[in-house]
Amino acid sequence: GAVVSQHPSWVICKSGTSVKIECRSLDFQATTMFWYRQFPKQSLMLMATSNEGSKATYEQGVEKDKFLINHASLTLSTLTVTSAHPEDSSFYICSAREAGGGKNIQYFGAGTRLSVL
């Protein structure tokens, strides 16, 4: 299957700092990528849809000024958690859809575990 690379895999930071997470599709182009968050023992929650060359679409309740998304190229989307606080500690996962040929499969990055002290 297609490969999605997510970096870093683990971040520990102080409260108030900003954290940038990168998501890359390695062997295909992704005009759309998705950002999810998952708290322990909870389901995946979609945060936003990242569109190449345009603004991201945020889900209800997700602050766009808090979670900045940039999708500058067909293979890279970034999520920046600004002024992180302990309640932002979570597992952040990106995914990209391999489009074309009737496919509609989303492949996931390995996730970023964020711990804010």
Added chain:
Amino acid sequence: RKEVEQDPGPFNVPEGATVAFNCTYSNSASQSFFWYRQDCRKEPKLLMSVYSSGNEDGRFTAQLNRASQYISLLIRDSKLSDSATYLCVVNIRPGNTPLVFGKGTRLSVIA
């Protein structure tokens, strides 16, 4: 009604057992259906797509019932390594929209 519903489990089964999960979806116009597997503290990984005619991949069989709006996953001859959370995933709306994930069904295969 939630868009995608699953029994959260846990299902605790002995090695070698056959286990089945069901999932219901609310939108009759849903386009595509998948089962993903998620191990603890890991990302979801595609297990298999679900086709209208039903499909099989080794010990795993997926079925789709559009009339009743549910999909199922059958695991035969369970292995310890099958222990994971199984996510029912549906493309609810056409176009380039995100997939909708169920909350998952936890399976523990016991020796």
